Amino acid sequence: MTEAETLLLFKCLADKSRLQILKSLAVEDMYVERLAERLDLTAPTISFHLKKLADVGAVRSYKTQYYTMYALCDEVFKPSMLDLIREKSSEADLQAQRDEAYRQKVLQAFIQHGKLKSIPAQKKKERIILEELLKSFEPGRVYTEREVNIILADYHDDFCTLRRDMIGEHLMARDKNGYWRIDQQA
Amino acid sequence: MTEAETLLLFKCLADKSRLQILKSLAVEDMYVERLAERLDLTAPTISFHLKKLADVGAVRSYKTQYYTMYALCDEVFKPSMLDLIREKSSEADLQAQRDEAYRQKVLQAFIQHGKLKSIPAQKKKERIILEELLKSFEPGRVYTEREVNIILADYHDDFCTLRRDMIGEHLMARDKNGYWRIDQQA
DNA sequence: TATCTATTTTGATAAATATCAAAATAAAAT
DNA sequence: ATTTTATTTTGATATTTATCAAAATAGATA
Secondary structure, eight states, rough: OOOHHHHHHHHHHHHHHHHHHHHHHSSSOHHHHHHHHHHTOOHHHHHHHHHHHHHTTSSSEEOOOOOOEEEGGGGGGSSBBBHHHHHHHHHHHHHHHHHHHHHHHHHHHHHTTEEEEEEEESHHHHHHHHHHHHHSSOOOOOEEEHHHHHHHHHSSSHHHHHHHHHHTTSSSSEEEEEEEOOOOOO | OHHHHHHHHHHHHSSSSHHHHHHHHHOOOEEHHHHHHHHHHOOHHHHHHHHHHHHHSEEEEEEEEEEEEEOGGGGOOOOOOOOOOOSSOOHHHHHHHHHHHHHHHHHHHHHHHHHEESSSHHHHHHHHHHHHTTTOOHHHEEOOHHHHHHHHHOOOOOHHHHHHHHHHTSSSSEEEEEEEOOOOOO
């Protein structure tokens, strides 16, 4: 079941009238007008709800002589809600989730109380730290080397290494006028 | 769990953002701002959703040094949706349900193609039939005996018995001017 | 075929609610 | 104490949607 389908299913359960319809159908099959009478709603309203329920496969219908009988499809409601919550999101989302978890882990390991405990030896980890420090610079603005140093010194004494690696990782660029952020477009 | 609580719970699951929050919390505990970043929503919006989720016991929170961490409460989501649908409604509702089912059974047994196959011998069943036939009369209007006969004859040849029992069951009344429905106020 | 009746569709309306910006709280660090 | 930062509350807005009346459709009986 896709994420969108799950949402649709829950939306069906999230309405008083539809919940009552399902409860009624759980007892016995019924036709539109009888449901309307039971729930004190008009037939069009019942029809509207039944259509939504049918769309997610929650009910099915069959003809008897006079009426269109509606019946509950139990199967759809067998899984526990937890199952559906745990169901993996789209693959891309899952990956993003793992990446973000890792990123947070690194940040928490190296940055404490706003200070950088040490500069990570692993390139991958240092990159994460640098990306975080980059947030202290405004996009588009040009900084003097002195300004860059002051900002970076706030995190770690070795601001020279940090500044150099910002350039090395292509997170910042420089020319004779100064330094600026390089922003990858979203 | 009461019917209203069930509805609230389903409503919590019926929103894209809240579903994503729950999915995220199923992986690991998180704080408001991080969720906001992940879902690309503002912190107030996340806070709004978390409050709703907390109201139905879907999440709980605890403090760490900096943040208010939110965690999933699995227990709430353990039951299958079918369990909740099948959960008995209020007692009164259940009784009404049984009554109505019985009523339908009797009606279908004795009335076919708009005609009364026979007049039930059991008083209880006949009463159900009479209540149904009563719908053919307009509330408040006074009918001549002849008019009553014509209407009842449409259902069964023995309209005299039907007419008499309508009076006997106090479903209709008569005086020198004619017959009329007695409507029990709702 | 014509007529009745059950059901669905359409159009309109009112209620619920997800979202954000801005303001208010709360909580921690300096 | 003051400042910073995370969270919540408030107020406003736009979207969604449940509901009904009326019209259209479909299905069955006569």
